[in-house]
Amino acid sequence: MISWRKHYKKTLIAIGLLLSTSASFYGQDGDPKNGEKLFKANCTACHALDKQVIGPPLKGVVERVKTEGGVDKDWLHKWIKDNKALRASGDKYANEIFEKYNKTEMLQFPNLTEKDIDDILAFTTNPPAPEEKKTEAKTATDATAAAPADKTTTNIVIISLLAIAGLLVWILLKLRQLVKLGQSEELAGLNETRVRSFKEMYEKFHYVGKAVIAILAILAAYGVWNWLMWIGVYKGYKPEQPIYFSHKIHAGEQKIDCQLCHSSAKYGKVSEIPSMNVCMNCHRTISEYNADHYMEPGKDKAFYDGEIQKIYAATGWDPAKQQYTGKTQPVEWTRIHNMPDFVYFNHSQHVVAGEQAIINSFNKKNPNNKIDVVCKACHGKIDTMNVVQMANDFTMGWCIECHRTTEVDMNNGYNKEYFKNLHDKLKKQYPQDGGKITVAAIGGLECGKCHY
Structure with a gap:
């Protein structure tokens, strides 16, 4: 009996060790919720769970490496921390993976x-199951909130119909009174004094x-x-584009800098339309x-996914x-935005x-609508636009007004040196401005600056 109990105890210990080893091997000794955060922070640039991106899909990777390469979880630890060193050590499976995925080197962590x-x-x-959205509760709340509004609308319609x-x-x-008046002698007297022709009317009222x-x-x-003056002015113009691109999502929600895509605005005359390769810098790994x-009202996930597929088709x-x-x-x-050929504008x-x-001039004139990026002074708050539109007039008068009110930054090292002697002269020339030097004061109103 003692011997049986001893063997039984050893068996339980062995089973426990086996289960714990198995759980450890299959990745169950970790915290999946924390793992999800770490995965999103470190892995999603190159990997997804259920599809290949730059690297292979990672769902069930522990089991996969065991089946394919006969390696355990310790091997994965080495691979993730420094796959380059693992390959350099001559590890066969590590080098097979490297060759299989076009020798794309994985980052070290x-x-x-x-x-x-x-x-x-x-x-x-x-992976933890996604939390169910409480759509039913939201619908019930919306319905309850909508009920008083519907009742108010009905009352307004009834009152309007009664008024009509x-x-x-x-x-x-009133029509009945007019008919009675037409049958009276009073109307006959009025008819005698009535003007019977246009000529009589003109002679009577010609002045x-x-x-x-x-x-x-x-x-x-x-x-x-006025019509001639507004030819070519298209404020509010927002055409439909072949690929839907929301600046609110990219520049607003994702905080992508304007000059990441429109790089030539900083270094060139023209702010170019970004090439599709610029889009692919991100969308190579963001496929949905x-x-x-x-989500913009009236649009769903399928719509946005379809627009990303248009990028893939284009490239x-x-x-x-x-x-x-x-x-x-x-x-x-x-x-x-398209300037006429006779206008020179350097971004x-x-x-x-x-x-x-x-930026300073704009914020001074618009204290309740301040901007943080110079692009917004002309193009409006682009980070709030789903569909880009022309936010200003872009007329000559609009540009001149900006030149008259925008002060030159005299604290700038270049301007301080360049306008060293001109500064004192302009202070005397424009005493009404309190010595402020505007763009107009340094030639911003000369015709040849923009037309030549």
Whole structure:
């Protein structure tokens, strides 16, 4: 009996060790929830759980490396921390993976602790189920909130109909009075004094007629002049583009700097339309829209995913094989801001030299609508626009007004040296401005600055 109990005890210990070893091997000794956070912070640039991105899908990676390479979790720890060193040591499976994925070198993560890696592996082995959205509760709340609004709308409609009915009754009564008046002798007397022709009317009221014609002529001339002055002014113009691109999502929600995509605005005359390769810098790994916290009304995940697929079609990218096919399609963007050929405008001059001066001037004139990026002074708050539109007039008068009110930054080292002697002269020349030097004061109103 004692011997049986002794063997039974050993068996239980062995089973326990086996289970704990198995759980450890399959990544279950980590914290999947913490692993999810670490995965998103460190791995999502190159990996997804269920599909190949730059690297292979990582769901069930612990089991996969055991089956394919006969290696355990300790091997994964070494691979994640420093795969380059593991390959250099001659590890056969490590070099096979390197060759299999086009010799794309994985980043090293020496900063991750053993526990961090265990948590990540636990997440890839058994990812937590996504929390169900409480749509039913939200719908019930919305319905309850909408009920009083519907009742108020019904009351307004009833009151409006009663008012219209009352107005119709009043009109009918007045018409009846007019009919009675037409049958009276009083109307016959009025008919005798009535003007019977246009000639008689003109002779009787010719001074008034001439005055009215003169006023109409002036108004017509002003209307034609005003129409001519606004030719080519398209404030509010927002055309539909071949690929839907929301600046609110990219510049607003994701805080992407304007000059990351429009790099030539800082160094060149023209702010170019970014090439599709610029889009692929991010969308090579972002193949679907997962930002549930923001979706434009009327659009869903399928819509945004479809627009990303248009980027792939334009660049000839095969997301399944993670390689370019060489078959590209041009994207015909619709230009929004377009200066006439006789106007010279240099973006770099405003974005670099005039950046702080323009921001300061704009914020001074618009204390309740301040900007933090110089681009917004002309293009509006682009980070709030789903569809980009022309935010200002872009007329000559609009530009001149800006030159008259924008002060030159005399604390700038270059300006301080360049306008050293001019500064005192301009203070005397423009005493009404309190010695402030505006763009107009240094030649900003000269025709040849913008037209030549």
